Each structure stands twice: as C-alpha cells, then as structure tokens.
Amino acid sequence: MNIQHFINARKQAGLSQSELAEGICTQTTLSRFENNGQVPSLKILIQLCNRLSLPIGELFPKVGVKQPELSAKMDQAEFYLITSEHEQLAEILASIPVDTIEDQASLFRYYYLQGFVMIFQKASITDILFTFDKLLLMEKQHSNPIFRLLALTGSGMAYSREGDDEKAEFYFEQVFEEIYTYPIKTTEDTWRVLNIVFHCGEFYGERAELATSNALLDYALTICSDNHVTYYLARAAYQLAVNALAEARPKNEVSELLADAKAYAKINRNRILLNKIANLQITLDETN
Known part of the structure; x- marks a missing residue:
C-alpha cells in the first residue's frame, strides 16, 4: 500500500x-x-x-505491473550487505524514493536493508529501532516471518553496538531457536537466514560464549554447503578463526581457518574482509 x-x-x-x-x-x-x-x-x-x-x-499496487529496475537495485543492495560494502549499499538505497515502492515485499526489503545500513553507519539507536519497528508492525500483515527475524536481529545488533548486551541478547534469543527450523526455499531466503545466523554467531563470539558462537557458525557453513553459496563462508570461517584464537587453540588450526576465509573472500572479492584476515594473521604470527 x-x-x-x-x-x-x-x-x-x-x-x-x-x-x-x-x-x-x-x-x-x-x-x-x-x-x-x-x-x-x-x-x-x-x-x-x-x-x-x-x-x-x-x-494499492497496480496488478501486473512489475518494477524490474527496483528489483535489480534491491538485489544489488542486498549483495552489498553480504559483502560488507556499506557505502555502496547506502548509495543505492538513497536512490530509491520510498514512496515509489508499490509492492509490500519490496517495502519490507527496503526497510530491512535500511535498518542494517544504519547500524553500520552508526546512526542513532532510536532511529535504527524506529526503522525496525516499522518492519515489525508491517510484518503482521504478511505471512513470511523472515523480515520479523531480520528486524529482531538488527535490533539486537544495535544494542550490542551500544554495549548493552542484556538488551541485545533479549532480541537474539527471539530468533535463536526459530531460525534453526526456518524453511529455506529461495536464494533470498538463503542470504537472509545466513545473515541472521552469522550475526548471532558473531554476537556470542564477542561475548566469549564460544561454544554457542561456534555452533551457529558451523550451522552457517552447513547452510552454505547445502545451498551451494559462498558469500558467508568467508565471514563464518573468519569468525571461527577469531573464536579459535580466543580459545588458545593450536596456531595451525587458526591458520587453516584463516586460509579458508581468505580463499572464499578472494572468490567473492570481499576486500574489507581480506584486510581483516591479514590483520588477524599478523596478530597470530605475533603470538607465542
């Protein structure tokens, strides 16, 4: 509407x-x-x-009228979210006047992407939560719960960024069990479930709850394998390497995970992650 x-x-x-x-x-x-x-x-x-x-x-949207240009922009924007190229993601969203979006699914997608880019651009937490609240209110009119799970994940990430782990965990716990049983039917489902699982795993890794983090990240690797996608393989392998280093695991295990992350990041041309991998490798080399 x-x-x-x-x-x-x-x-x-x-x-x-x-x-x-x-x-x-x-x-x-x-x-x-x-x-x-x-x-x-x-x-x-x-x-x-x-x-x-x-x-x-x-x-109401006109029946039979499609917005191929909008769909292409959204696809590119969501890909930039996967590859952590947030400036490019923000530029695409800025080029889309929200009042021109005619179908509800695209509007859901817009607000989900807008909320996530606001997190990475360090927007105020009230603005971030307001964006995700729009999505949560609108989702009640839609049968697909994935956008609700994305909004809850984004809200948790926003509180985590503020250092409020108690409130962040409240949101992450809302998606923790449900995401394991969410049916993956499309490529977009795969991207979005991986987004949720990865960020949950990253959160618990930062809290040093490494067993929980590792279980989530291993699940992310399984999703990638089962659905033949590589976009989150690099990020999951990198976070597993971070966790392994925190657990004081043998250097060769950490190096192997970093090598996997590097290989996948090269395939996906994820320059930002390649820099993070290089920095972690330096830290690893400096450890006894």
Missing part, C-alpha cells in the same frame, strides 16, 4: 491529521496508519479517501 501517496493527498488538501479524522476515526488511528503502516478498517479507509477525493485504488 502506498501510504505516502495518501499523506501527500492530505497535505495537498491542507488538512491536518485531526481535521481529516474528525467524525471518521481518532487522530491516533490516522497517525498509526501514516507513521507506522497500521491500516485501519476498510470502512474507515474508504471514508478518509472520500474526504480527500482520493480513489482508494490509487493506494
């Missing part, structure tokens, strides 16, 4: 939320619709549109 089109029509009519809502619904109901995507009853929505002389059909 194109809520921004509704908001634009209200503003063009010179009406405040309270003025438009008068006699139809509460201002709070209208605010929740415009700001959080909570759609009121169809009866209320029709009355609001009639007051604006806005055909209700204009709020």
